[in-house]
Amino acid sequence: MPVKARERLIQSAERLFYADGIRAVGLERLLADSGVGRASFYRHFSGKEDLVVTVLGAYERAYRGWLAERTDAWGGTPLAAFDAIIEHAETADFRGCAFINAVAEAAEPAAEIRRMASDHKDAVAAYLRGLLARSGYPDDPDLARQLLLLMDGATVTELHERSSRPARQAKEMAEALLAGASADGPAPAGT
Amino acid sequence: MPVKARERLIQSAERLFYADGIRAVGLERLLADSGVGRASFYRHFSGKEDLVVTVLGAYERAYRGWLAERTDAWGGTPLAAFDAIIEHAETADFRGCAFINAVAEAAEPAAEIRRMASDHKDAVAAYLRGLLARSGYPDDPDLARQLLLLMDGATVTELHERSSRPARQAKEMAEALLAGASADGPAPAGT
């Protein structure tokens, strides 16, 4: 069975929204890119807003899966998460964090998008907290938030500089941060 | 002499672009808000793109002036810059960094906007470097970049959380960072 219309729409939207921004991508282009008829689009989504929410939800799941996979590949430590974002920044189609971009271009209310972005950041913070625990760091929610702030700071800076330098810099800062944290609790070398 | 049309356009655009995003603000609304005639707009600007560049330039100067003023008010130290962004995050119409938002919503090329954003970040980094020097920290360009990364990370996180918590967290991280830096060079308590 070929890929269904709904799935093609989500895939096209995920790519185009991320590359050019949500507002910049019209339905016309979306339909042409996905090869889906205009009517079919409205059979699957109540409107563009509905598609946007769906796509951000799909991105959320995909990003968390990607982060976990690449972090594991780099050793599964908190610092490995920074190796993951370093290589992410070096991909050709890197355009930062979809949620940061979505909130940045969303108009004042945009309650739904902001809520999804907030949930996404909470989820990543929870994941980082798990990484910290697995590596034997003290269970400090603030520490995970600090790592997340470093990651987000690197992500937005990379968009301006078009390099992975900020991610590498953030990793250095994380190393110092973790070195300090381990002094206040269990040793970083867990198990 | 009342405020000229060009100045009113820039002021309206600065406010509306920052609040709702650049793409979200059409000429119609700009003209209505500024009270400028459609023809007058094109007498002063070659088009919307021209206005966008002009507005970002004005924002750049305004932001640097604001940052210097508030940082001085908080003591003129590198850490005072974080006090400035803390109070910035607590203003009612806070919408993050105009350059970060502009780059986030800009489509793939957007060379001019990205260049302006890059220059802006360089300028802020240079300013932070000056603050570090004035406070007796070792002259390390990387240190200024690290502080900027913390500031930017806080700024984007504040947009999601709608609080100044990230800025306060970033300040704590900056304190630790500076404490470590002063150990490698002159004492932080400069003349």
Added chain:
DNA sequence: CCAAAACGGAACCGATCGGTACCGTTCCAA
């Protein structure tokens, strides 16, 4: 004082926006 510049308002342009309705075809399962 008066001419020229600056201005606000409106009519208009083609293009595109998000969204609706109807068409004929393709696909798939009962």
Added chain:
DNA sequence: TTGGAACGGTACCGATCGGTTCCGTTTTGG
């Protein structure tokens, strides 16, 4: 095999996009 769901294509809709042109008024400097 056949009926119905899913589909792609197209013609529309009103609204708005950025941009151009003209006209009448207001402002201002020589």
